[in-house]
Amino acid sequence: MEILKFCIQEGRYFKFKDTIYTQLKGMPIGAPTSPIIADIIMEKLLDNSIEKLRYKPRLLTKYVDDLFAIVRENQVQNTLDTLNNFDKSIQFTLEIKIDGTLAYLDSEINRRGNQLKLKWYKKPTASGRIINFNSKHPKSMIINTAMGCIRRMLHTSDEVYHDQIKKEIFTILRNNDFPKYTIKKLIKKAKLPKNIQNPEKHFIFKSLAYVPQLSERLAKSDCYNKENVKIAHKPSNTLKSIFNKTKSNISNMDKSNVVYKIPCKGNVGETCNNIYVGTTKSKLKTRLSQHKSDLKQCHQLNNHKTALMSHCATSGHIPNFDDTKILHKNNTIINDLLLKCYILSKYRQRYDSTIRVMWTIPLIFTNTC
Numbered sequence: 232m233e234i235l236k237f238c239i240q241e242g243r244y245f246k247f248k249d250t251i252y253t254q255l256k257g258m259p260i261g262a263p264t265s266p267i268i269a270d271i272i273m274e275k276l277l278d279n280s281i282e283k284l285r286y287k288p289r290l291l292t293k294y295v296d297d298l299f300a301i302v303r304e305n306q307v308q309n310t311l312d313t314l315n316n317f318d319k320s321i322q323f324t325l326e327i328k329i330d331g332t333l334a335y336l337d338s339e340i341n342r343r344g345n346q347l348k349l350k351w352y353k354k355p356t357a358s359g360r361i362i363n364f365n366s367k368h369p370k371s372m373i374i375n376t377a378m379g380c381i382r383r384m385l386h387t388s389d390e391v392y393h394d395q396i397k398k399e400i401f402t403i404l405r406n407n408d409f410p411k412y413t414i415k416k417l418i419k420k421a422k423l424p425k426n427i428q429n430p431e432k433h434f435i436f437k438s439l440a441y442v443p444q445l446s447e448r449l450a451k452s453d454c455y456n457k458e459n460v461k462i463a464h465k466p467s468n469t470l471k472s473i474f475n476k477t478k479s480n481i482s483n484m485d486k487s488n489v490v491y492k493i494p495c496k497g498n499v500g501e502t503c504n505n506i507y508v509g510t511t512k513s514k515l516k517t518r519l520s521q522h523k524s525d526l527k528q529c530h531q532l533n534n535h536k537t538a539l540m541s542h543c544a545t546s547g548h549i550p551n552f553d554d555t556k557i558l559h560k561n562n563t564i565i566n567d568l569l570l571k572c573y574i575l576s577k578y579r580q581r582y583d584s585t586i587r588v589m590w591t592i593p594l595i596f597t598n599t600c
């Protein structure tokens with residue numbers, strides 16, 4: 232319980248536009264514990280409310296925070312009030328059946344005599360858009376998306392509605408440019424039980440960015456067409472990559488695991504083209520202040536920790552810390568040296584070749600090259 236309380240109370244800070252906020256009510260957004268606790272609370276709410284109701288409902292069930300109940304018409308308000316009395320911050324609104332139908336989750340519940348029949352339901356705002364048949368996506372992805380859509384529509388609907396649903400499937404898929412014969416084939420396939428279409432096999436999936444035409448050929452080539460290896464294509468243009476600006480930027484000085492460069496300022500009347508390239512696992516500002524304090528004693532010491540120190544000690548030059556730039560950011564710097572090689576190769580191509588790079592381990596570096 233202590234750990235749980237800690238997670239709930241400490242997990243609800245978030246930063247937006249450089250301001251830190253605390254969430255005052257409810258479970259922390261995005262925490263893995265939140266849905267579980269919400270579910271436990273809903274269970275408790277239901278148990279508690281049912282106990283207090285004078286007229287027990289014929290049915291009272293839930294899906295996460297959506298309740299479904301069958302109650303006598305004159306008990307509707309009383310039931311709602313009882314549920315809302317549990318906690319004033321958990322309040323329900325009410326939807327009552329119209330002409331024997333009520334939309335609940337993904338389905339429309341219809342009362343037919345003494346029976347309830349389910350039919351796939353789409354919100355009036357649903358656009359009916361899925362991946363267009365001619366879109367430059369892997370064909371399997373286009374087919375699977377349509378298949379998922381068809382299955383959901385058929386499986387949430389009672390047999391009696393299947394003819395009507397098939398017409399809707401046709402309309403939706405035709406609007407997304409699916410050919411008629413493909414739609415027919417998919418509907419036929421969707422009716423088969425799932426395990427017949429996909430016998431269980433254990434594949435190792437390797438993901439590759441999708442390039443139209445090239446990817447199909449690659450997937451068929453010998454290097455990937457091994458028995459247990461399958462290629463999973465991933466699209467390179469995703470909405471997430473376009474709308475990813477929801478988090479505040481970390482300032483360069485607060486970034487860690489970076490490769491950075493410090494240019495040399497030279498000294499009075501003397502310009503210098505040397506730059507120092509270093510890597511750090513700590514925040515850049517921490518590493519820079521280490522450099523600054525090292526520099527203060529570079530004239531007293533013979534054993535210089537960095538190439539920057541020895542350059543400044545021998546030439547009397549001053550590094551231009553204000554012009555420090557991040558060259559590369561990596562989540563885990565596995566090999567210092569490899570990264571430096573990589574940066575140098577990039578760097579040399581982009582800048583004038585007279586720029587010299589100071590290295591902490593110059594000898595090893597030359598040998599590796």
Ligand SMILES: [Zn+2]
Nearest residue numbers: 495503505548
């Ligand atoms: Zn210099």
